[in-house]
Amino acid sequence: MKIIVATGNADKMKEIREILGPSGFDICSQKEEGLSCDAEENGTTFAENALIKARNISGKYKHEDGAVVLADDSGLVIDALNGEPGIYSARYMGEDTSYHVKNAELIRRLTDVPVEKRTARFVCAVAAVLPDGREITAEGTIEGKIGYEERGENGFGYDPIFYLPDLSRSTAELSREEKNAISHRGNAIRAMKEKLDKIYGV
Numbered sequence: 001m002k003i004i005v006a007t008g009n010a011d012k013m014k015e016i017r018e019i020l021g022p023s024g025f026d027i028c029s030q031k032e033e034g035l036s037c038d039a040e041e042n043g044t045t046f047a048e049n050a051l052i053k054a055r056n057i058s059g060k061y062k063h064e065d066g067a068v069v070l071a072d073d074s075g076l077v078i079d080a081l082n083g084e085p086g087i088y089s090a091r092y093m094g095e096d097t098s099y100h101v102k103n104a105e106l107i108r109r110l111t112d113v114p115v116e117k118r119t120a121r122f123v124c125a126v127a128a129v130l131p132d133g134r135e136i137t138a139e140g141t142i143e144g145k146i147g148y149e150e151r152g153e154n155g156f157g158y159d160p161i162f163y164l165p166d167l168s169r170s171t172a173e174l175s176r177e178e179k180n181a182i183s184h185r186g187n188a189i190r191a192m193k194e195k196l197d198k199i200y201g202v
């Protein structure tokens, strides 16, 4: 069975490929299939937005053999900012604003917030639309705290300010394998893979 990953984010695509690893599925990106998502992400939850993206690409894939279309909607939820940027994580301060600027602004907004109240989590909802139209979702999270400065060069997006107290490192200071083993995306994709393995007897 082919899995088409409905994301335009190359960093996410790379992580999803690594997390799925060698499997009974043939994994391709939407780009490799010449497809792109033009649906508005107007859902109110991560899961709704993941389903919107998966349905959009599934509706455009016309091959007889069919494919599972998998989409990831994710973001950073900061408790002291009432959950911001949340489902608006990619759009926060504008899609074209650099993450260096976005991260600096989030740190600035937390200036007076003490360490115990800087709790945050990355959330990832993964949705799959199967060739027969069935829809499945899975979710994963990772808990951490917003740091006082950017740290680390790995990962992408908000990783440099997402600090893991137990490891004394940001997720941008983890290796790819270390991040995937504990991340929101790792947890969500592994939960989804279990469901797909059951359905397809892989």
Ligand code: ITT
Pocket (backbone or CB within 6 Å): 006, 007, 008, 009, 012, 053, 072, 073, 074, 075, 076, 089, 090, 122, 155, 156, 157, 158, 159, 183, 185
């Ligand atoms: P697609 O919709 O095409 O998949 P996107 O980047 O627009 O790509 P989202 O709407 O799901 O994806 O936005 C997720 C944003 O949340 C992403 O751009 C990052 O800013 C942030 N984010 C998600 N996972 C992250 C991670 O593992 N590390 C750092 N930031 C992350």
